[in-house]
Amino acid sequence: MADALSWSAARRIALRAQGMGGTRRTTMPQAAASRRALVRTLERTHLLQIDSVSVFARAHHLPVFTRTGIWDPAALDRASRPGRSRLVRETLAHEAAFTTEEVHTLLDFRRRATSERDWDVIREIATTSPHLFPQVREALAEIGPASAAALSRHLGDTERGEGWGWRRTRSQWAVEYLFRSGELDCVGRNSQFERLYTPVPPREEPPVPEAEAVARLTALATRSLGISDPGAIADYFRLRIGQVRPAIDELLARGELTEVEVAHPAGARTMLLHRDAPGPSPLRTTALVSPFDPIVFHRPRLEQLFDVEYRIGIYTPAPQRTTGYYSLLLLLGDVIPARTDLRADRERGVLEVRGVYAEPLPHLPARQRPGTDRVVAALAEELDRAARWQGLEAVEVRTGEGTGELSRPLAAVIAAS
Template identity: 25%
Template sequence: MHRLSRDDARRLAVRAQLLDAERPGDLVEVIEQLGSIKIDPTALIAPAEQLIPWTRIGWAYEPGHLRKAVETDRTVFAFDGSFHAASLLPAMVSLMRHRTLRATAAQYVEANAAFRRDILARLRSEGPLTAADIPDTSVVQANNESGWYGSNQVPRMLELMAVCGEVAVAGRRGRQRVWDIPDRVWPRDLPEIAPEEAERILAERRLQAYGIVRRTSPWARVGDAGEPAEVEGSAWRWRVDPAALAALDDDPDGRAAILNPYDRMLFDRPRLAELFDFAYVSEQFKPKAERLYGAFAHPILLGDRFVGLLDAQLDKKKENLVVTAVHELLPFDDEERAMVDAEIRELADWLGVGWPRAAE
C-alpha cells in the first residue's frame, strides 16, 4: 500500500496528463500517453481535439498534425467521438467484435439487415464515403426520443456498425466523418486478443493517463490495474500507476495551462474536488442569468492548482481573441498573473490573432 501526500497525488495526476513543465515533443507522444482526446465541435476558442494537444505541446503543435496522424500515418484513429492511439487498436477491436448491442439497438439492426448489407457493399465498391453519400434504404426507423438524429437512418446505422467494428472512420471532410471498411483503415495483421486480456490492457492504459484515480471511478474504469494507494486526508481507495510513482522524485517546475472543458483532466469531477479542491461545473447549458464564469469557460491550471477560469472567444472576423474575463478562484500574485497572461498570449499567437481584453 502506497501512502501519498495530497501534493504528491496532485503531481501524479498533473504529470500523467502531460501538464507539467516538461512538454511532450509531438502529437503521437501526447495521444500515446493520454490514450485518447475528445472530439467536440464547440469551439469558442478552438475545437477540443486541437486545443488539447496545444495545451500539452505548445507553439510546436499545428492543427494539420492531427489530420496527418489520422489519414496518412495511421498512428491515430477515430472511434466513438474521440481520437485514440493506434497502439490501442488490438484491444479495442477485440471488444468491438465481441460487443453485444442493447436489445433495442440489436432489434433495429436485425430489422434493417438489408440496409446494413447495402452500406457495406457500397463502401467496398465506392468507399471512402460520408453518410451523405450513402442512400437510406432502411425499412425501420430508430427511436429518436432524444432528438439527436434526423430522419435519415444512415448516420445511426453507421455508428452502430462502427461500435461493432464493421466500419471505420477513415478521415474527415470538414466536420463530416468519412467512412470505409476497416481493412482499408486499420492494419490487417492486428494480433488477436481475448476480451478479458483486452479489458486488462485498456484498464492499465487508462490508469497511465490518470496517474492516480479512485478504484471505482466510472470515468476511468481501472479496476485492479496498478497498485493500491492511500492519500493523506482521503478515505477513498485509490489505484496508482507504479511507473508514474517511480518517476515522481524528478520534480520539474510547474507551468500555466489552459484546459478545454472537454479535456480528459476534467472528466472525473469527484477526483478534481477530492484532490484539487476544484468544483468544476460547465455552464454551457445554464441560462445566461445563472452563469458565474461564462458559457464555455476554460479552467486554468497553475502548477498543481486550479487557480482560475478563462472566459474568452475567438472573433474570426476581427482576428482577435476577445478575453471577457480571467476569473481568479485563488488570488493571483504578480508572478502568477504574468504566467497566466503569458499563456493566454501564447494561445492568441497560436491562433494567429491578437489579444485585446474586452475592457480594452
C-alpha cells in the same frame, strides 16, 4: 500501513504522469515537430477526446497544446488517415475519441457488444430492409470515404424521422450502427466535422478476449493517471468499476499499484499510486486545460486533487451559467486558480476573453494560493500564446457584470503590455 503523500505531491504526480511540466513552444513548428508533439502526448494520454465545439479550439487539439505549446493540428488530421504513418483511430473510448492503435484494438470487445445490442431502429431496419447494410458497405467501397449524409444522398434516401433529436435517415442509422460495431472505419472529418467512413477489411487476427482487454486498459489508465482511485481508473476508458476491480486487485498483488494516504484538510484520502509514476517535483508550468482533457476527465478526482468543482457551461442553460460558456481551466504550477471563457473571433483576428473567474479552492491553504497579480500575469502570457497558436493578432478582455472578478485586473495587464 499505507505510505503517506502530501496533497501537493499527489497533484504534481498526477500532472507529470499526464506529460505536464515540459517546455512549451511559443512559435509554430515544422510538420515533423508537430507530429512529435502529438506522439509525446499520446504516449501519456493514449487518447484525445473529440468534441465539435470550436468556439476557441476543438477539444481534441487542446491537450497537445496544453502539454507542448504551439503545434499544427493538421498533424492530427494526417495521423488519422489510413496508411503507414497512421497513429490514431476514431472510436468510442472516453466518449468519441482518437485513440492509439493499441487502445482501438483493446476496445474491440465494446464494438462486438454494440453489434449484439438491441437497437429498436436497427432491428426494424434489419427486419424490413435487410439489404440496406450490405448496400451501405458496397456504396462506401464504390464512392470512397464519405459521410453518412453524403452516402444517404448517394442512395437516394432522404426520408428522416419525425420529432426532435437525432433525425437520421435509415441509411444514416445503418452507417452509425456499422461504425459503432466495428464494420466501418472513420478515416477523417470533412469541413462540416462529419465523419468520413470506409469499410473495414476482414479481420485476420483473433480478437483480444474481453477480460484481457479490460486488464490491459486498466493498466494503461493507471499509468496515465499516475495516482488515482477505482472510479477515475474506470472512467478513463468508460469502463464500469466492477469491470476494472479484478484488474486493480491484480496490479496491487503484483506491486504495480500501491495504496497511499494522501493528506487533505478534510481528511486523508486513500489513493492508488502507480509503481512507475513520476516523482513529485514542482512544476513551473502555466497552461490552459480543456474540460475534455484527461487531466480533468473524472470530475470527482479533479475536486479531490485540485479542489476544483467543474461544470462546463455548454450543457447549462444560459441563465444558469456562472462561469461562461466554454471556460478553460488555468493551470499554474500544480494549482488551478482560475478559469477563463474564450472565443476566437476569426473575422477580426481577435481572441475574446469573455470572462475570468477565480476558483474558490475552499480547502487549499492560503500559502499555496497564488496571488491575483501572479495569476493574471501568467494568464496574460498564456493567452498571448493561445492567440498566436490560433493565428489571432490581439487579445481583448470584456469587463463588467458577469465577467468575473479577475477580468478587470487581466484587462489592465494586457492593456499595459
